[in-house]
Amino acid sequence: MSFPSEQVNKLIQSRRSTKPRYFNGEKIADEIVWQILENAGWAPTHGLTQPWRFKVFTDDGLEKLANFQADLYQKLTAEENFRLEKYNRLKTNILKSSHVVVICMERQKSEKIPRIEEIEAVACSVQNMALTATSYEICSFWGSGGVTYTQELKDFLNLGEKDLCLGYLYLGYSDNPATASRRDPIKNKVEWVDSVNSGQ
Structure with missing residues (x-):
């Protein structure tokens, strides 16, 4: 099976x-x-553990998620550090999304596969989602700040003790989608080893 490489x-x-x-x-x-x-x-996915788990929020679910994270921010933030502008942003920005996919990792019960490899598998699944969204001209944003790594969010999502939340993938349309970006030349990031003396 072949695919048009230039399109990919x-x-x-x-x-x-x-x-x-x-x-x-x-x-x-x-x-x-x-x-x-x-x-x-x-x-x-190493060992076919397929550790990705997704909780999709849309319609009224978006408001439920927005209220939870805004209220948790207020609860966890000292009064002198609390910013009303951030609280309001947490309550409203999420509502502009069509769907929010909460990205989770379910830890293998035997823990045979190293934890880092399960996280890596989930990260690959997120890239698949972002690329698929792009193919449909849908915008995406993987956010992992704020309340992402709190025990409170794990409880809200009913995650197991060794499971993880790795952030949200926001999906939606935009009248002004991001178009510009840059990357350093890949040759600056690569060491090419093609003989016993390479890299020495």
Whole structure:
């Protein structure tokens, strides 16, 4: 099976992160979101553990998630550090999304596969989702700040003790999607070893 390599190259190099505050609130068809999730499930996974777990919030679910994270921010933040502007942003930005996929990792019960490899597998699944979204001209943003790594969020999501939340993938349309980006030349990041003396 062959694929047009130039189109694949263009898709990968066209992917951008557009922050949800730039979304316009337009709804993505659920069947497209299911296709995005389907492709997430084809990420590489050591031992076929398939550790990715996704909790999808949309419609009234977005308000539930927004209220939870804003209220948790207020609860966990000392009064002198509390910023009303951030609280309001946590309450409203998420509502501009069509769907928010909360990215979770379910830890293998036997723990045979190293934890880091399970995290890596989930990260690959997120890249699959972001690329699929790009192919549908849908914006995405993987956010992992704020309340992401708190025990309170794990409890809210009903995660197991050794499971992890790795952030949110915001999905939506935008009238002003991100288009510009840059990368350093890949040759600056690569050591090419092709003989016994290479790299010495």
